[in-house]
Amino acid sequence: MTITLQPITKDNWEIAIRLKVSDDQKHFVASNLYSIAEASFYPTAITNGIYEDDTMIGFTLYGYNDEADQQGYWIVRLMIDQAHQGKGYGRAAMRLIIDALHQKPDCEQIFISFEPENDVARKLYASLGFVDDGRMIEGEVVYRLDLHS
Ligand SMILES: CC(C)(COP(=O)(O)OP(=O)(O)OC[C@H]1O[C@@H](n2cnc3c(N)ncnc32)[C@H](O)[C@@H]1OP(=O)(O)O)[C@@H](O)C(=O)NCCC(=O)NCCS
Numbered sequence: 001m002t003i004t005l006q007p008i009t010k011d012n013w014e015i016a017i018r019l020k021v022s023d024d025q026k027h028f029v030a031s032n033l034y035s036i037a038e039a040s041f042y043p044t045a046i047t048n049g050i051y052e053d054d055t056m057i058g059f060t061l062y063g064y065n066d067e068a069d070q071q072g073y074w075i076v077r078l079m080i081d082q083a084h085q086g087k088g089y090g091r092a093a094m095r096l097i098i099d100a101l102h103q104k105p106d107c108e109q110i111f112i113s114f115e116p117e118n119d120v121a122r123k124l125y126a127s128l129g130f131v132d133d134g135r136m137i138e139g140e141v142v143y144r145l146d147l148h149s
Pocket residue numbers: 021025028029078079080081084085086087088089090091092113114115118120121124127
């Protein structure tokens with residue numbers, strides 16, 4: 001499998017908004033339509049399709065947050081379409097996002113948050129080296145990856 005991140009553009013955004021998680025996962029992540037709309041107001045937000053070869057199978061939004069209490073690089077959204085989950089794509093995409101953020105000279109930590117009952121996300125992030133940051137923001141647990149420790 002070859003997993004890549006490719007920018008959301010006028011040519012693929014309609015594919016992105018058709019990707020869906022299962023009904024019982026909907027409260028874990030905003031729709032891709034919402035995320036793409038939200039990202040349009042933040043110049044540092046990066047929206048990418050997650051591709052397996054030429055097929056978009058997931059979506060991610062990440063970038064720098066300059067709000068006073070949340071300053072830093074955040075992986076804001078991650079989803080794999082329900083038909084493609086459990087095949088290692090989420091883990092592969094996380095590694096690519098971490099690598100992309102690692103390239104930024106001022107990126108020393110990466111933050112991510114998730115609903116407390118999202119055990120799949122919690123285990124995935126912990127296995128990649130994220131640790132509990134000790135914060136809850138808007139009901140979500142915040143995890144942190146220290147890149148230079
Ligand atoms: C979380 C998510 C992105 C993971 O993507 P994925 O492609 O399914 O995950 P992977 O196949 O790479 O698996 C990663 C790990 O999670 C485990 N996993 C995946 N789906 C699982 C499930 N339904 N139940 C239990 N474990 C699961 C895998 O076994 C794997 O662990 P392992 O490497 O120790 O075996 C995906 O499930 C998803 O989109 N969920 C809904 C949205 C969401 O919760 N996003 C995160 C919000 S912070």
